[in-house]
Amino acid sequence: MSPTKGAQPRYFARIEREGPWWCVSFRDLPGCLTSGRGRAEALRMAADALATWCAGIPPLRLPRPTGPAAGEVLVTARFNRPPHPLPPACGTRFLAPLAARWLNKDGDWR
Incomplete structure (x- = not known):
């Protein structure tokens, strides 16, 4: 894992079925x-949990x-990235309309 190229941790996980659920542990x-x-x-979900555990x-x-x-099974961490980089001048005037697109009519996040 090179810190300059970005780390993608990979660990083996145990996956077991418990009723209708599949449980994953590392x-x-x-x-x-x-x-x-x-x-x-x-x-x-295991890829997201691995990324969250390794993030800090x-x-x-x-x-x-x-x-x-x-x-x-081998699981690789999945780090979420924005679909496009935000412009350098990200002020409130830019982010407020962008955030409003993700609010539903009740004021909750989609």
């Missing part, structure tokens, strides 16, 4: 847990991943 990352209604959704830690300080155990 053996190397204590407290990093998530679930989804289907296997595909659980894996998407410098890339070179992350725990070293161990090898896979039986039944584990």
